[in-house]
Amino acid sequence: MVPFRKMHGLGNDFVVVDARPAPLPLTPARIALLADRHRGIGCDQFITLEPGEGAADVFMRIHNPDGSEAGACGNATRCVASLVMAETGRDRVVVRTISGDLPSEFLPDGTVRVDMGAPRLGWQEVPLAEAMDTTELPLSLGPFSTPSACSMGNPHATFFVDDLDTAPWQEFGRQLEHHPLFPDRANIGFAQVIDPDHIRLAVWERGAGPTLACGSGACATLVNAHRRGLAGRRARIDLPGGTLQLEWRLDGHVLMAGPVATAFTGELDPLAGAAAAAG
Incomplete structure (x- = not known):
């Protein structure tokens, strides 16, 4: 069994597991089952913490509840940053994602602010299926x-x-x-x-x-x-x-600030859904 923490930012909720000590046998199918609100724990995104390298204090891997991987999640970044800041005793940390590094800090009012980086505005960067001005799409x-x-x-x-x-x-x-x-x-x-x-x-x-x-x-x-x-x-x-x-x-750069909260903690079976994934 693996410890997990259920966290949320404004009700946008996450299951957070720590794979920094050792990798976890989590496949997309298993993550989808754990994220299911009827058959699993339930969450909007499943978050796996992995070792950080270089300037990053932690690497945050994000999966949607259908098991697909996401590149960014601002509310989850605030939650993870708050955990790492509590661990380290620092007021500033860097959370790395597949989309880049996100510097984060505690503010005096108790909220967490994240530098989400610069938006990508080109049609290839969104991406869109064809060339067009991203300010007003013909949709x-x-x-x-x-x-x-x-x-x-x-x-x-x-x-x-x-x-x-x-x-x-x-x-x-x-x-x-x-x-x-x-x-x-x-x-x-x-x-x-x-x-x-x-x-x-x-x-x-x-x-x-x-x-x-x-x-x-x-x-x-x-x-x-x-x-x-x-x-x-x-x-x-x-x-x-x-x-x-x-x-x-x-x-x-876009800065985003808001609260974070822990709803509860528990343990999960990382092999949940193994039979379904195999079948």
């Missing part, structure tokens, strides 16, 4: 049209809506995630700009569906809203699970 489905796209280590498309409460975003989120324009699928954000410094956001996450919060989606939303002239470089972003504070600095 329409149902009541939603002309989103903006960027990558925050994973692909995001943001649709801007007049009223998030009445927008049927869950009805169309799954279809948009799998739209042919997104060869690697995409996280789909639905944003209502209240003021230039205040945005409401709901996200259909790639491989996870609707979640209470999406940190990288909030970053992408601020970037895309600013590019469209709808917001400034700083904004409060309200998600179903709570609020994140965002800043897109002039040097291009």
Whole structure:
């Protein structure tokens, strides 16, 4: 049995296991079973800690609940950073992902702020299926049209809506995630700009569906809203699970700050689902 920690950032929840002492026999099929909310522990993403190298204090591997690997997760980064800072007694650490290094720090108010790096704005970097301006995509489905796209280590498309409460975003989120324009699928954000410094956001996450919060989606939303002239470089972003504070600095980096929490701890069987994977 392997110890695990169930953590969340604004209700965006994670199973976190530590594979730094030794690799764990976790396949995508086993991860999918452990992430299942009816047959496993249940989570929006499954997080594996691996040894850090060089400037990195830890390597964070991210899997979606369908077992696919993700490149970034802002809420999980804050959770992992808080664990490593507690271990080391330091207020600043670097979390490495397959998409790059994410410097993180404790703030005086008890929240954790992560430097999510610079957004990738080219169509190949998102990626999109063909060359186009990522500020306004020629994409329409149902009541939603002309989103903006960027990558925050994973692909995001943001649709801007007049009223998030009445927008049927869950009805169309799954279809948009799998739209042919997104060869690697995409996280789909639905944003209502209240003021230039205040945005409401709901996200259909790639491989996870609707979640209470999406940190990288909030970053992408601020970037895309600013590019469209709808917001400034700083904004409060309200998600179903709570609020994140965002800043897109002039040097291009996006900073995201918010709370973290541990729900419970326990032990899991890393061989769970082995029979299903073999069969």
